[in-house]
Amino acid sequence: MERGGVLLALSFIFLTFFIQETRVVVAVPAQVAWTDTGLEVEEGEALIFEASGTISLQAGNPEGFCDPEGLDLKTAQQPLIEEKLGMLIGKVARLLSTEIDPETKEIKRLEEERLFPIGRTREIEMPLSGRLYLGINENVVEDNSGEFLVVIRKFRK
Numbered sequence: 001m002e003r004g005g006v007l008l009a010l011s012f013i014f015l016t017f018f019i020q021e022t023r024v025v026v027a028v029p030a031q032v033a034w035t036d037t038g039l040e041v042e043e044g045e046a047l048i049f050e051a052s053g054t055i056s057l058q059a060g061n062p063e064g065f066c067d068p069e070g071l072d073l074k075t076a077q078q079p080l081i082e083e084k085l086g087m088l089i090g091k092v093a094r095l096l097s098t099e100i101d102p103e104t105k106e107i108k109r110l111e112e113e114r115l116f117p118i119g120r121t122r123e124i125e126m127p128l129s130g131r132l133y134l135g136i137n138e139n140v141v142e143d144n145s146g147e148f149l150v151v152i153r154k155f156r157k
């Protein structure tokens, strides 16, 4: 290929790379408080979430099943108290500093966090720059089962 052709091919690859959307599929187990999506997001960036699946919020409770919109119920103790129990929710965490405990040698992470509701499908502007996590709007997650499958899409600008 002559030089002009190579340059044209390279610029095509470059453009395709930059307009292509990012698409990530994340399984969110109901018995885990926060699942790391592996995505670093930027404040103001719009992400599109599409979630499916059914989870149980309490083992043995036939009324305890819900989809990503949650149960028609709110409790005083859940991460987002204005939203339905069991709803799919998100969190962006920005690391402020780390310190090592002199006794246990454990690394403590001091983070700034922002939580937001997601549900079944929603486009959300990220409230903060940082790591994106997904979770269930419930505090007692140990007795849960099942998982939500969440597709996260982002278009490059």
Ligand SMILES: [Ca+2]
Binding pocket: 057, 058, 138, 140, 141, 142, 143, 144
């Ligand atoms: Ca539960």
